[in-house]
Amino acid sequence: MNLPSESLNDDFKPWESEKHFWIGVGEVAILEFIPWALAKWFRTWEDPADNWANVSSDTWWRNLQSGFEYDGDNFLTNNFSHPYHGALFFNAGRANGYNFWESTAFSLTGSAIWEHFGETFRPSFNDWIYTGVGGANLGEILYRLSSMITDNRASGSERVWSEIWGSLLNPVRGFNRAISGEMGQNFDNPEWSRPEDFLITFDGGTRSIDKDGDEKYTSKEVEGLFTMNLAYGNRFKAKKPFDFFGFEFAIASNKPHFTTMNSTGYLFGWELEKNKHRFDVSLDFNFNDLIKEEISATDTTYKGFLFGSTQIFPHLLSSFPIGEKTNLVTRFGINGMMMAATPNDYYVDVEGRTNDFGPGVGTRIYAAIQNGIWNYVSVLYYGAWLWTQSQPDNSKHHIHFLILEAQYPLTKYFSIGFSTGVYWRNSYYDAYSGIINGVEYIREPSEVSKRHPVGRLFFRTAILDL
Template sequence: MIKRQIFLAYVLVAVNLCYAQVPIRHQTATPKDADSTDIAYYSKKKWFQAGTTAFGVNMGVWAFDRYIQKGHFAYISIKTMKENFRRGFIWDNDYMGTNMFLHPYHGNLYFNAGRANGLNYWESGALALGGSAMWELFMECEYPSTNDIIATPIGGMALGEVLFRTSDLILDDRRTGASRFGHELAAFLIAPTRGLTRIINGDAWRKRRTSGKQFGVPDISVEVSMGIRALELKDEIFDKGIGFATNINVEYGDRFEAETNKPYDYFTFKANINGQGSQPMISQLNITGRLYSMELIDNSKDFLSLGIYQHYDYYDSDTISDVSARVPYKFCTPASFGLGLIHKSKRFKDWDFNSYFHFNGILLGASLSDHYVVNDRNYNLAAGFSWQSGVTIAYKDIISVSSSYEGYRMFTWKGYDRDINWETINEKTLDAQGDHSQAILHAISLRVDLKLKNRFYLTGIGYNYTRDTNYKYFDDVFSKTSEGRIMLTYKF
């Protein structure tokens, strides 16, 4: 059991993180409630230490940027701080990976400074907001970023809670010696500010009668798939669209536990790691975390629950050919919340039928642009709404067919002037979300799993991505991309 928990922890680190219910579930370990002694010991709120740790994170990152990396943005002074307050927040032009993943990861460090010091999910989110505001207003000589002050704390809450619970899987205060060191090191790599807090408090080497796990042994399922991925942009020649890929799919908690009010007692996780030189290493990251749920129906025929969910969705690709300069797809929603339904039919003995539906508001999103290429950005920042649905039909643990559909409607309101002179514009002060536009995006998948032997399955997955962008000053653009994967899956 311990080895499987350690493997899961390293899986989450490897993909840096997730979504989608596991089609055929295999529990990695028998669930066990947390010990009340452990909960009481680690639940004491230490606001001052949490704030000091978040402050130290900012100072440490700034010192590295200033004295080691010598980044131009890290040369700060009282003058730059005053200028930041005078000018206020603007939309920046960094890479999508920087804005939509690295900033949320930074937010996770603040967040876990709070979680490791007894703060709950919401209190730690407030600490992440404070840490982000400190960085934006004081720690850079560039104007504070509107998108960063949204993505860093909110995306950081999603990544942070997943990483906090992942580190909890392997920590064990009963251990000593080399075994204890290995567990503490693994937990530190997964959740650095939690590991740092344990060192400061002496918990990293203090032996106790109980494990110290805040969530006990959860009901968790993990599957890893490896195989070939083929990416195609319709009507374009490609020579780099085929390569090796790894899929990670995790389901944490009981999806059919209706009455819950603790954030992330249930979450799903999905990631795709590429071995194609022409593609980003991580092309897909999805997290869906349940914040609250209630039971609507639970009888001999059906189960139905309604919940409030947080979503973090990230899709990225790059040009697939030296012939074509077009990018297949690029969109994400690091700050999204909404309502979700989960249904299960109990009508069949050997067949499992379950489905879900979510409708979300997007506070911050991004979609590929055909025209806005400024500094490091080739996408439009946006807000809007999305919907996600899926259904799975499985016969025992032998075969399953599952399908999912995600739709996004994103609006970019703050654009640039139609007659803008790009040769004279200052990219650092442009302050535009991108092109005046609205984009409709769809991601549809079909997956089949066939049992080969024991926990090994043959998996086939097909994806179809479409984007329809309506521009105010340009012609509308429609693009379509398909993708296929043939993989071998192992269910832990």
């Protein structure tokens, strides 16, 4: 039940209305300590010498002197676990009164401290980017969603559940609401926390994908796929960072079950013509792990399909009316990848990494015929050149995604549809000879081409449309 305005505590000052620097610093310290302590004292190590939490002044000094490298962690750790840790660092600032840009300094600093002082390993540059910048993307999304779910005007069980769900989404903010007493106060919700436009859709169906990518198309894999898409705010009305953001999350019946987590958030931009043309810059994050990696006992050929990136996307956003309520919406811009991951066809790190890391650049083109909440037809092309910086280096990759999707609404909130497309990759490997993590590695020059056709059938429902 929402209390009437006259029952609210007008004298209560919300925690986030002021900056609390030392509380934020203390929370960063706690977020550094917890994973370190779990690894040092609670994790069982077959060889105690492998315990990366056995840090000392000697390891700290060595890390400060040696500088950054690229680590050997697997794709899930680098492209999900690290960004989530960064999201917690970010909210140590955001939930203590700091804005988006100031809070990004918390995630970058928290990550740098961990890389230099939390592990015996040399600091990892890819971890710093994924944790610091990817954490800012995910952190602001979690901050805004938790602020939207938490209802300061509610009472009784409704208030209890709003606090529980808000804290699960954003533990740092939930902790601050508890210690500040906000959980027990009734006061107005911030105006920005309730966007004018908000849409959640769920869809279920099947996905077919060619596993080997060898252009013979004889290794088709069919799986069930459950996807959630979330759109917060209006692209054409965004003024502050993440006034608009989109978030996609997918689970598959086959392995890997956690297959997709993509997001985009408005950073800044300029309106060229009201509700028609804008030039915007967004901060995007991609996690796509579509085929389970398979490594044979006799060689190290990688047979999976993955792609991840943290990037900025400067682009021209346009809307062209083609009917009374129908518009052609387009986006055209540059993929500026600060860090990206794509398969290495030959190398498997002793710690589990099967992908190359590096910066990249490319183009993205999107067009959709839109009516209300439905995109009747949409087409996306995503291209990128990636230059490998991780060991073994001396390689580059040319990556393409092309996806066509169509759907037909049967009712106001229910549609059926299909999508078809292809992911293709051309990788160019120069000769390499060297020692990586104590293991000799030799590679002959080669070129590898992969083609993975993808098809999908789905039912989609909109469960929340504001």
